Amino acid sequence: MSTSQAPTVDPPGGASAVNPIADLSYRHYDGPLRTRAVRWWIVALLAIRGTIRKWWFWLLFLLASSSYGFWGLMLFLESRFGSDFRRMMFQTSQQDRFATSFFQAYDGSLFWLMVIGLVVGAPSIAGDNRAHALQVYLAKPITKTDYLLGKWAGVFALVFISAFLPALLLYCYCILAFWSEGIVRHEPWLIFRIVAASGATAAGLASLFVGISAWCRSTMVSAAISAGIYIATSAIAGILWGVLFFRAIQNGSMPLGSVIQHASISGVIKGVAWNIYGVALSIPNMGQGPMSGVTLRAPNGWIMGTALGVLIAVGLLAARLRIRAVEVVTG
Amino acid sequence: MPIATASSLTVRYGPKTVLSDFSVVLPEGSVGLLGPNGAGKTTLLKTWLGFLSPVHGDASVLGLDTRTASLQIRQRIGLMPELDCHIPGMNAVTYIAYVGELCGMPGNHALRRAHEVLEYCGLGEARYRFVETYSTGMKQRIKLAQALVHGPRLLFLDEPTNGLDPEGRTEMLRLIRDISHGKGIHVVVCSHLLPDVEQTCDRVVVMRDGRIATEGSVEDLRKLAGVHVDVELREPSQAFLDLVAREGGTVSSSIGSRCRVALPSTTTDPTRALLAMAQSTGAQIRAIRPARRSLEDIFMEAVS
Numbered sequence: 001m002s003t004s005q006a007p008t009v010d011p012p013g014g015a016s017a018v019n020p021i022a023d024l025s026y027r028h029y030d031g032p033l034r035t036r037a038v039r040w041w042i043v044a045l046l047a048i049r050g051t052i053r054k055w056w057f058w059l060l061f062l063l064a065s066s067s068y069g070f071w072g073l074m075l076f077l078e079s080r081f082g083s084d085f086r087r088m089m090f091q092t093s094q095q096d097r098f099a100t101s102f103f104q105a106y107d108g109s110l111f112w113l114m115v116i117g118l119v120v121g122a123p124s125i126a127g128d129n130r131a132h133a134l135q136v137y138l139a140k141p142i143t144k145t146d147y148l149l150g151k152w153a154g155v156f157a158l159v160f161i162s163a164f165l166p167a168l169l170l171y172c173y174c175i176l177a178f179w180s181e182g183i184v185r186h187e188p189w190l191i192f193r194i195v196a197a198s199g200a201t202a203a204g205l206a207s208l209f210v211g212i213s214a215w216c217r218s219t220m221v222s223a224a225i226s227a228g229i230y231i232a233t234s235a236i237a238g239i240l241w242g243v244l245f246f247r248a249i250q251n252g253s254m255p256l257g258s259v260i261q262h263a264s265i266s267g268v269i270k271g272v273a274w275n276i277y278g279v280a281l282s283i284p285n286m287g288q289g290p291m292s293g294v295t296l297r298a299p300n301g302w303i304m305g306t307a308l309g310v311l312i313a314v315g316l317l318a319a320r321l322r323i324r325a326v327e328v329v330t331g
Numbered sequence: 332m333p334i335a336t337a338s339s340l341t342v343r344y345g346p347k348t349v350l351s352d353f354s355v356v357l358p359e360g361s362v363g364l365l366g367p368n369g370a371g372k373t374t375l376l377k378t379w380l381g382f383l384s385p386v387h388g389d390a391s392v393l394g395l396d397t398r399t400a401s402l403q404i405r406q407r408i409g410l411m412p413e414l415d416c417h418i419p420g421m422n423a424v425t426y427i428a429y430v431g432e433l434c435g436m437p438g439n440h441a442l443r444r445a446h447e448v449l450e451y452c453g454l455g456e457a458r459y460r461f462v463e464t465y466s467t468g469m470k471q472r473i474k475l476a477q478a479l480v481h482g483p484r485l486l487f488l489d490e491p492t493n494g495l496d497p498e499g500r501t502e503m504l505r506l507i508r509d510i511s512h513g514k515g516i517h518v519v520v521c522s523h524l525l526p527d528v529e530q531t532c533d534r535v536v537v538m539r540d541g542r543i544a545t546e547g548s549v550e551d552l553r554k555l556a557g558v559h560v561d562v563e564l565r566e567p568s569q570a571f572l573d574l575v576a577r578e579g580g581t582v583s584s585s586i587g588s589r590c591r592v593a594l595p596s597t598t599t600d601p602t603r604a605l606l607a608m609a610q611s612t613g614a615q616i617r618a619i620r621p622a623r624r625s626l627e628d629i630f631m632e633a634v635s
Contacts, residue, residue: 026451026514029444029482033435036402042432050420132416136477139380139410140433141402325382 039142043150048157051120057158060116065166067108071101072170079177096279098174098187102167103277106197109163110270113201114230116162121155121209122226123219125319130217138325148210148319155206163198197273204269204308207315214319233264262299268311271304332394334359334485334517335379340388342374349374350541352388357519357536361511363528363549364521365630366538372521373413375538376487380410393485406434409478413489413521415470417462423449423473424458427480434481444480452476452506468499475506485517486510492527500527507531529626537633544633552629558594558601559583559622568614575608591622 051057078097128134137147171191174183183190209226216222241261262271281296298304335357342350350371364372377383379392381401390397392404418426424445431441449458452472457465462473471491478486491507492500508531511518522528528535529549536546545552564571567588575582581593594601602619609616624632 026479026510027447028515029436029440029480031440031444032437033406034437036435039433039435042429046418046429127419131419132412132414133418135410135412135414135416136418136430137433138382139405139408139412139478140430140481141406141435142433143402325380326377 036141036146040146040150040153043137043142043147044153044157047120047124047151047154051154051158056119057116060112060119061162061165064109064112064116064162065169068105068166068170070108071105072173075101075174076177098178098183098190099193099277100279100281102170102190102194103197103274103279103281105170106163106167106201106273106277107270109166110201110266113159113163114205114266117155117159117202117205117209118223118226118230120158121206122213122216122223124151124155124210125213125323126216126219126222129214130219134323135325144320144323148214148316148323151213152206152210152316152319155210156202159205160198160202163201164194167194167198193276193278197276200272200276200308201269204265204272204311207312208265209315211315211318214322230265234266237261237264237267259299259303262304262307265311268304268307271299272301272308274298275301275304332359333357334362335392335519336390337375337378338389340375340378340385340390342371342378342383342385344374348541350378350385353541353543354388355536355543355546358534359517360534361507361518361520361532363532363535364519364538365523365525365528365535365626366544367523369540370538371541372523372538373489374541376410376489376519376521380405380408380487406481407483408485408487409481409483411471411474411478411486411488411491413493415467415474417470417473419463420461422459422461423454423465423476426462426473427476430477431480436481441480444482445476448476448480449473452479453502467494468496468503471495471499471503472506475503479510483516485519487519487521489521490524491520491522492524504530525626525630535626535629537630539633545629549626553623553625558596558598559591560594560601560605561589561591561618561620561622562605562616563618564588564590564609565615565617568609568612570612571609571614574612575605578604578608588617 075097128137134147138144168191171194208230209222212226212229213219213222216225237260240263244260262268275298278298280298333356335355337350337353337355340350340353341348342353353371353375355375364375366372374383378385378390379397381397381404384398393407395404395407397404418429421429424442427445427448428438428441431444432438436444446455446458449455452475454469454472454476457469462470465473471493475488475491478488488507492503495503504527507518507520510516511531518531520528520531532549534546534548535552537544565588567585572582572585572590575592575594579595582590583593584591592605594604598604605619606616608614
């Protein structure tokens with residue numbers, strides 16, 4: 001057996017003439033340069049590309065989507081079994097059941113959105129602090145604002161995708177399944193409400209977690225503080241609201257604690273989304289108990305909107321104050 | 332055009348003044364910033380990079396004011412920081428390409444350039460390894476690679492041989508010398524290791540307590556004022572040394588058969604004068620060469 005090989009001849013100038021990597025000498029870069037305006041997006045893309053390759057992100061995404069699946073199933077069953085089922089599950093008008101379903105699904109996914117925001121946002125700047133990466137970033141032609149905007153946008157985009165995509169899928173299902181019922185006529189702004197609620201949630205969570213992350217040198221500490229603040233405020237507000245709610249029910253008056261229920265990070269975010277969806281919730285299937293017939297309405301939109309604005313502003317400002325290439329000890 | 336200047340610069344960390352009314356002009360080429368720990372070298376570097384704001388005075392890099400043109404400066408320079416620093420969770424080629432993109436390079440250009448620069452810095456074989464797994468020497472090299480990726484005109488190297496073994500140090504110094512000579516890149520090496528600066532730089536600025544202790548080209552600083560020669564005798568000869576002293580010279584050091592002699596500045600032909608003294612004392616001269624100070628001598632003299 002014989003094999004014939006064509007003789008190899010080095011090109012003039014050696015291997016480096018055809019393969020620039022084989023040329024080990026240093027050369028200047030004289031290629032094109034992008035404008036500085038998009039450099040924050042480079043920082044954001046790193047977080048997005050890095051995260052969507054991780055299996056845990058898709059697991060959390062599925063968990064966040066599960067409540068949309070559940071409410072999609074409820075809408076399907078309602079379309080099969082009619083008004084009895086609607087009374088049991090929705091306790092709302094036929095037209096309002098879409099917005100109610102989307103808000104309930106959103107409410108069910110909020111915890112998982114927080115977890116996604118936490119695992120992406122908590123290490124976003126803390127990891128760079130730990131690895132002294134800020135000296136690398138800020139020695140390059142990007143500003144602190146570019147860097148912060150990029151980090152924030154990375155977290156925002158991932159939370160937004162996780163909130164918006166499952167809602168969009170459910171919306172597409174509703175359009176296809178309930179077109180004949182005039183869903184677009186009854187709910188012409190529903191898709192915009194979905195976008196706005198997803199955006200508000202992503203903005204709130206990204207600002208909080210990036211703001212805390214900037215002040216930490218350890219991703220674990222950042223995650224612990226972020227989760228602690230989120231869960232502790234939710235728990236305290238929940239307990240306070242529960243006490244006030246039952247006291248109000250026993251006194252026969254409407255609960256006054258709707259704002260107190262939202263005196264937490266999750267409460268503010270949910271309160272804003274509630275205002276965006278603009279639905280009133282009845283507590284279903286409670287028989288003749290004290291909560292029967294109670295209707296929960298969205299908290300004051302101005303208060304919730306202002307609180308979310310403050311949360312975003314404080315988070316971003318806190319991060320901006322802490323971002324610096326070198327530690328300056330002024331004490 | 333000077334590569335970096337500072338004019339009446341005062342930089343403080345809280346109440347502590349690190350640079351006080353500091354002025355310097357770094358000419359083109361390779362310049363070493365020397366000084367003991369705490370002399371203000373790194374602070375000066377950080378001020379030029381815009382990381383620190385001076386309370387008084389002006390600074391410029393490549394003719395651009397650090398206060399008003401910080402981004403343009405950072406587009407034209409590369410920094411190799413003293414501390415270990417990298418962006419976590421990335422392999423070397425992704426990291427360097429990402430840094431290139433941060434500098435404005437399009438993705439495909441940045442990736443190609445990352446491969447080139449990693450090859451140049453000797454990390455070609457390890458380019459797909461995560462940076463966290465690199466040894467200290469490799470981390471130093473990748474810091475150099477990230478500083479070079481966008482083709483800077485000026486490199487600031489802060490303690491570039493920190494933590495390197497002798498072989499790694501030699502290789503790093505070779506790289507720095509290669510970059511700074513004939514590549515059109517100006518280099519500022521900030522170090523307290525004199526041999527590093529001696530091997531890579533043509534000029535030095537010696538700093539002490541936030542002030543310049545001495546500065547100039549390495550060649551000029553090494554020269555001694557007056558007529559200084561190193562004499563090597565076949566064997567030690569006290570008679571020869573005594574005669575040198577009687578003739579108005581000074582023996583500044585004598586170790587074994589070697590001595591450093593300072594002759595009167597009126598001596599027109601030191602070789603002939605020394606040979607005559609050796610002949611009259613019976614000493615045999617093996618070698619006579621102009622005396623040169625080492626950088627260590629210059630440094631010690633400047634900071635003491």
